[in-house]
Amino acid sequence: MAALTAAAEAFARPWYAEAGRTYHTAEHVQAMLGALRSRGVLTAPLELAAWGHDLIYDPRAADNEARSAAVFCAWLAAQGAPPALSAQVHALILATRHAEPPATREEALFVDADLAVLGADPATFAAYDHAIRAEYAHVPDGAYRIGRSAVLRHFLERQPLYTTPEFAALDAPARVNLRRALARLAPAD
Structure with missing residues (x-):
């Protein structure tokens, strides 16, 4: 799993370096990971979701999370990730829409780290x-x-x-x- 998370970071970093991003950058992802790690709750699905959750960030759009989840989970599938892992990461990313309460403890941790x-x-x-x-x-x-x-x-x-x-x-x-x-x-x- 470490190889997959390292590959996810390499895949995601160019997205987070796009022009116009001042907060939704790799530093935000690193801060989320640090918050989860320092609390002893960082798991591979959480790490993957962190790298995927803001791949697409257009301040004029309302569907950034859904588009990010689609792109990132397609990438996960291309890497041969198990469908269950991809589904879990997809749900974690969508939880950062902050539209409804998290459905699982892992989603709650992820939303809390995002905030x-x-x-x-x-x-x-x-x-x-x-x-x-x-x-x-x-x-x-x-x-x-x-x-x-x-x-x-x-x-x-x-x-x-x-x-x-x-x-x-x-x-x-x-x-x-x-x-x-x-x-x-x-x-x-």
């Missing part, structure tokens, strides 16, 4: 927030404020924000970060 940046120290969160704005540079300020506020409120309203014990400690700092970011996005009176 770990929300509970980062203030400087790391600010860099993330700035990088997201750069990825959406094509969106006028007023529209960005409205859209970004909705996204941040969605995460702030989740109870709990992190669903696994391994990431639960990030809940309080994430809520502080989210509230500060929402305050910055509020229109000036």
Whole structure:
């Protein structure tokens, strides 16, 4: 499995180096892997899904996760990966749509790792927030404020924000970060 995960990284890195990406890069993948590894829960399917989850990132599109899952799982099949592994990775990638609660513990860990940046120290969160704005540079300020506020409120309203014990400690700092970011996005009176 180590050879497959190494090949996945080699396959994925060029996608993450595409122009216009400032947050959805290989550094984001490495941060997810580090978050899972430091908590002792990194598995081969999680590592594969991390490399595949943001292969396609178009800030104008709403189907990035589905397209990423399709491309990455087609690549997995071409490598001879077992269909069950490919299906598992596919489900993990789709879980990062954050549209519904994770269906399995592994999905919950993966979603929590994807959102770990929300509970980062203030400087790391600010860099993330700035990088997201750069990825959406094509969106006028007023529209960005409205859209970004909705996204941040969605995460702030989740109870709990992190669903696994391994990431639960990030809940309080994430809520502080989210509230500060929402305050910055509020229109000036």
